[in-house]
Amino acid sequence: xxxxxxxxxxTENEVELKHISIKASKxxxxxxKKLIYEFIKENQIKRIEVETDKNSVNFYKKIGFKIxxxxxxxxxxxxxxxxxxxx
Numbered sequence: 001x002x003x004x005x006x007x008x009x010x011t012e013n014e015v016e017l018k019h020i021s022i023k024a025s026k027x028x029x030x031x032x033k034k035l036i037y038e039f040i041k042e043n044q045i046k047r048i049e050v051e052t053d054k055n056s057v058n059f060y061k062k063i064g065f066k067i068x069x070x071x072x073x074x075x076x077x078x079x080x081x082x083x084x085x086x087x
Contacts, residue, residue: 002026003035017050033063040086049083057082
């Protein structure tokens with residue numbers, strides 16, 4: 001196993017991605033993107049959303065998520081809502 005994702009089902013075809021992890025030695029090979037896209041395809045997901053921080057926001061932006069700043073949700077920490085509509 002090289003990667004894992006965890007989701008919360010919001011509706012039959014909408015999910016909130018709670019976490020994603022790729023084995024350290026396998027990162028930067030496109031596996032995170034492949035894992036998300038395969039999950040979307042296998043489960044016929046129409047919408048996926050995730051809340052993240054500055055360290056991960058560019059990953060989601062690169063794979064087609066729309067990014068919205070939530071501002072400083074925690075003291076000194078800006079958070080982002082990332083949403084991808086999958087039709």
